[in-house]
Amino acid sequence: EDKVVQSPLSLVVHEGDTVTLNCSYEVTNFRSLLWYKQEKKAPTFLFMLTSSGIEKKSGRLSSILDKKELSSILNITATQTGDSAIYLCAVEPINSGGSNYKLTFGKGTLLTVNP
Amino acid sequence: DSGVTQTPKHLITATGQRVTLRCSPRSGDLSVYWYQQSLDQGLQFLIQYYNGEERAKGNILERFSAQQFPDLHSELNLSSLELGDSALYFCASSGLAGVGVAQYFGPGTRLLVL
Numbered sequence: 001e002d003k004v005v006q007s008p009l010s011l012v013v014h015e016g017d018t019v020t021l022n023c024s025y026e027v028t029n030f031r032s033l034l035w036y037k038q039e040k041k042a043p044t045f046l047f048m049l050t051s052s053g054i055e056k057k058s059g060r061l062s063s064i065l066d067k068k069e070l071s072s073i074l075n076i077t078a079t080q081t082g083d084s085a086i087y088l089c090a091v092e093p094i095n096s097g098g099s100n101y102k103l104t105f106g107k108g109t110l111l112t113v114n115p
Numbered sequence: 116d117s118g119v120t121q122t123p124k125h126l127i128t129a130t131g132q133r134v135t136l137r138c139s140p141r142s143g144d145l146s147v148y149w150y151q152q153s154l155d156q157g158l159q160f161l162i163q164y165y166n167g168e169e170r171a172k173g174n175i176l177e178r179f180s181a182q183q184f185p186d187l188h189s190e191l192n193l194s195s196l197e198l199g200d201s202a203l204y205f206c207a208s209s210g211l212a213g214v215g216v217a218q219y220f221g222p223g224t225r226l227l228v229l
Contacts, residue, residue, distance in 0.1 A: 041222050041223050042117065042220040042222045043205070045117075045218070090158075102163055103160060106157070
């Protein structure tokens, strides 16, 4: 069974700090790893990392996939209060049909950014 | 706004009842996924439909069922509801198969079973 473990479970920082969130996974036939940000309601898509795209960056957020270590990190620099959210990591295996398949999510990291 | 819509936003019902949650995927997306999120279990995959056909099943109870209609909207039916079914139910959609296609989540339906 696929498994995703995120650490830390919770993190409190001050505005301007840099944070690193961790995700480790076990999955049969890895296809992709995804990061989502969940504020009050729906998870919103941040990044997808695959064998052909192991590093992604968008503004202050960046993510790296380490296929050898079966892990990924999400970095947020110069944090702002608006970054406060639960950050979810998920993995997607390749299914036999080759089409999009279910995601297995970690429990998430709750990030709180204080002013 | 992801483009995925879900109705209703909130639902309060009693144990033993049956409810239907509805989802409209993003325009052009053929795949619909249902997830359940509770405080203790996190986000759990329930079921996937692709162009009207069931494609994958996860931790979905026998009391729950889903379908995807020709217009690609999907419904999740929950019956004989129990207190433990109280949770956020999300629908997500994605486009055609292929690496680099992410799932986009709707706003969710919050179900409270009393």
